[in-house]
Amino acid sequence: MALAESGRRVLVVSTDPAHSLGDALGRALGPRPRPVPVRRGTLQAVELDADAALARWLDQRRDGLATIALRGTYLDREDVDRFLSLSLPGTDELIGLLELARLARASPLDDVVVDTAPTGHTLRLLQMPETLRQIASVLDDMQAKHRFLSRSLGGQYRADSADALITEIEQESSGILALLRDAERTTFSWVMLPEALSLEESRDGLAGLRRSGVAVGEIVVNRVTPPPPGPCALCEGRRRSEAAVLAETARALRPIPVRVVAARDDEPEGVGTLRTFARALLGPRGRLPPLPAPGSTRKGTPTAATRRSRGPTAEPWWLSDLMPPSRRLLVFGGKGGVGKTTAAATAALARAADARGGRVLLLSADPAHSLGDALSVRLGDDERAVPGASPRLRARELDADRALAAARARYRGAVDQLFDALRGGSNLDPAFDRAVMQDLIALAPPGIDELFALAAVTDALTQETSAGAPSTVVLDTAPTGHALRLLALPDAAREWVQALLSVLLKYRQVVGLGQLAEELVDLSKQLRSLEALLRDPARTAFVAVTRPADLPRRETARLLDQLDAMGIPVAGLLVNAITPPGCARCRRAAAREEKHVRALARRFLTGAGRPMILAPMIAPEPRGVRALRDWGRTWRRFDPARRP
């Protein structure tokens, strides 16, 4: 908005599958650019629809792709069309970049501003030029055999539309990569919160950006607490912990300049309020505002909100609602930065503390992991016990890249073995087929984070436990858009499995059925039982986590609608960071929050006996087993008759 009003032609695009851009601009947006009224210049806004964009992209290239597949594989047109019509889970990132390039070309523009998905999937987005290049390479391998045969039969080879398509994809890849890596043309503004978890995520995220060769122009620390109007334990506590985070941010992320944006009374919504926000965001960067020294005397003193309401051993009231003994899978999801990870860790700790329960696996499936930071332990892909917690609790941060690398290593050997076997003693090497297979294995399928997360959940739930008690998985997901993608994956995967089964049955007379068919039948059964598990309210439940503010509330309403549409049961709604009584500003904040809480209650508390949980804002934010446990004891049930 501010760029446009400086007299430029600007397009703003949201690539996050859970869009909030329309909410921020205060108007309905769609996949086609819509004008946003501004005082000077022009502003258009788009919320990408990856599925529709993929369908359009494929439609325009269907013949070329089919030609290449027919020439390079043993499938017929019917098979190829069937595979081309399947939905491809995880294409948001791939198609996001292609659409950006297309939109930027389509109309004369001075600037394209991109609102990305949260950290983990934005890093995936930046890997997509490489994925595109690999796709072009696989297609080129398939086409190579055709070129060779044409040359052998007809002399000179003349490039056709299939070759043009391969060149187009290659050029798209290198063009986007060059744009992303050109600091003159592309700059990245990294936005974070003044919280310890956000800083840790930023460290990892910025390292990822560095690896991708993308220049970061500025770090924006948003929602920093201004000095309170009067004495206030909460505000002062927050300012102390924020000061520590800000000092560490400036130190750790040097030399990138840091801009501090003060928390506003309400979130900017609509062009009018954005204008005042723009002054803080785009004005002179200035100096960091004066903040209390991080090491001051009252550091670590729990604020009023951490008072214990019960003895330390009592089971928290919400445990039986969120995790009755029958529950196998509890999924935490919501917008970025609302406290999903902290809430998931708190729930898992409470479940594992119950001696009657079985093993609990606390699994983070967000490629930008925060779980280890929330628990204050170093976690990795191998699950481990958490010091200070029950030995029944194990925690793991899923590493999809590692799982994929292991799968690749297994099959690279198998492919070589296979082709050596095919070659037998002869000199003839099926070099073309070998190249196709080698490049296919090098290609990372889209949505690997979701794929391996489901694999890990299934593995954990089917594992035998020594005590005989069944295990429970508490899943901390990536923010909204990708959590929904994860839950939709079993359906999409089963379509693929069914397509493969049909092809196998069709060519049964030629190749027989064999082990692949057996594995696909097993996989199909597993996917069916996973689909059933995800929709069984006794065994599975989703907990939506949100904050009592405008944008998170709207996103939560859409999340709940989509979960309903998918038939995924929702066990609870956790509204986090409720401001406790404090100074005049805190009281104003609490009054605004109450409106949002009541609006959420109207949407959520509709008959079903599921709780809406209010969790207080505390400073510093809870980290580590003990702090999380204490925080969980302060969660309250929302009572419409009382002020939240």
Place this chain on the structure above:
Amino acid sequence: MVILIDSLIIGGVRFVLDKVVQAVDKELSDDTVLREELLAAQMRRELEEITEEEFARTEADLLARIRDIRERNRAPAPPPGEMRIAGVEATFAGEEHEEGAGEAHDSEGADHRRRR
């Protein structure tokens, strides 16, 4: 679930691998055809081409026939040395590929006779 990725990535490899394995495997047991029928029935069930009831009937029938073959195979085996392969009859329906030993057999319904 990891199998999903495996299958998608190297589905094509497996096609061919199976062919090789089948071509090389000269110890094809007699119930192979029936087992493959059973697998095909499972596939049709997963594709929802047949109902659970139809599948249960087919499965019961095929399992009974597989049991019969097992019973027959359990008859005393010939002492080693006395067994020899008198002949292999084969038709090949797949694509061509190199076979060093010059022996090939059909992967589907191989007429594979073992004689004393």
